[in-house]
Amino acid sequence: MIAYEDHSLRALAEDGRWPELLAAYRQGRAAAVVQAGEQAAVALTAPLGHLIAYAAPPELAVRLFDADGGEGTVAGVDDHDAGPLWEVLATRHSWLRLAPLLGPAPVRRLVAHTRVLLGEDLSYGAEPDPDGVPLSLEPWEKAGWGEASRVREYLPGGGARSAVLTLPASREGLGEVELPKAAARPGRQRVTRGLAELAALVPWAEVVCVRGPAPQAAAVLARGRRVLGGFLPFALVYPALVQAAAVGRTHGCAHGRMRLWRALGAMAGANVPDRSEVDALVARMRCFTWQEPAAGLHHLHVALEDPASGVAWAVSGSQEL
Structure with a gap:
């Protein structure tokens, strides 16, 4: 079963051979679905999926979510490593780069809202949200939350940094x-x-x-x-x-x-x-x-x-x- 830690896969990444890495991801995911089921397939292939979503050119990274590889090969909204693969992708590229490439509606919607949280105004640059959720941040959404901490900060080799936000955060003011x-x-x-x-x-x-x-x-x-x-x-x-x-x-x-x-x-x-x-x-x-x-x-x-x-x-x- 594949894992990003495999020496051959690391070498492919260092050489920028992303089509081969995508093929390895798809083959490994489909085989894992057959052998162990969908949930196990997510866990086994997520580290390589994270690498592709993080570091591959967007034209290739979006293909993680395309069905053109066949049954069992597609990363869904629940595929995750340190976080959802679609969120990793959304932190790496602007909506302008991703919009013409993204196909599946659920992934497309989540990526759009992630870009909104990261400060993009998509009011005129994306299809309206089906539930009417605005595609730009209101002033009160920005006021108490710095842009850098609104979404997890993902790391290239896996893992992420994220502040733990609690209420109350401290005894101050209480x-x-x-x-x-x-x-x-x-x-x-x-x-x-x-x-x-x-x-x-x-x-x-x-x-x-x-x-x-x-x-x-x-x-x-x-x-x-x-x-x-x-x-x-x-x-x-x-x-x-x-x-x-x-x-x-x-x-x-x-x-x-x-x-x-x-x-x-x-x-x-x-x-x-x-x-x-x-x-x-x-x-x-x-x-x-x-x-x-x-x-x-x-x-x-x-x-x-x-x-x-x-x-x-x-x-x-x-x-x-």
């Missing part, structure tokens, strides 16, 4: 807060859709909704009434929410951004993520974060209040990476 008694939980369609979208965004956390301010929502999930907590702007909450959906090697930050826009659209009462309604919700939203005594390395404790509707959602959970 103080002792006595949480109020938990409020009643409303059951309107808007609330139900918002809950479902937030639960999909952060599957490893608990999500609740109450009628009342953000601290009342936090009180439902907090382990005690007295917490170390405080309010912060949504721009500082946004990066951690996006990354929450991208934890794990199979998901990229494009997944997180698209899921968060769907959640915000549902919380605003829109059937699709309408930009003006989401912007208005973000502008008026009050966000409360609190610290828990036994948080995992990756943790998220935040309540999001919409003063216009009198409803607040809370998300709380932690996991080891």
Whole structure:
């Protein structure tokens, strides 16, 4: 079975013999699918796929996702090494280079949103997103998140660097807060859709909704009434929410951004993520974060209040990476 560590494959890469490396990837992946199944094939061929996505010319690298090699040879949206192969590719080339080359719609969409996170404005340079997620960053998306840290930094020989974004990130700006008694939980369609979208965004956390301010929502999930907590702007909450959906090697930050826009659209009462309604919700939203005594390395404790509707959602959970 193939692996990038094989001396012959390293030599081909050093000589720039990318068509031969692509052929080796496709042959190895197809054989692994037959012998061990799709999941095993992903694991066995991903290191070579990472190398091709990272270092090959874009005209060849995009062919990882083309079906012209036959059954079992195609890298899908779940093929990953240190991260999804499509995200590796998206970090290496502009949309202008990739757009004429990319075929499969799911990969094309994820690459486009990755380029948006990296600072490209594709409002007029790409097909509209099917869910209505904007193809350019809003000011509040840029405000709390530096461009260099929005997507994993991939390394040529495999691996990646990524900051772990948590809420709260530290004790700075927090103080002792006595949480109020938990409020009643409303059951309107808007609330139900918002809950479902937030639960999909952060599957490893608990999500609740109450009628009342953000601290009342936090009180439902907090382990005690007295917490170390405080309010912060949504721009500082946004990066951690996006990354929450991208934890794990199979998901990229494009997944997180698209899921968060769907959640915000549902919380605003829109059937699709309408930009003006989401912007208005973000502008008026009050966000409360609190610290828990036994948080995992990756943790998220935040309540999001919409003063216009009198409803607040809370998300709380932690996991080891």
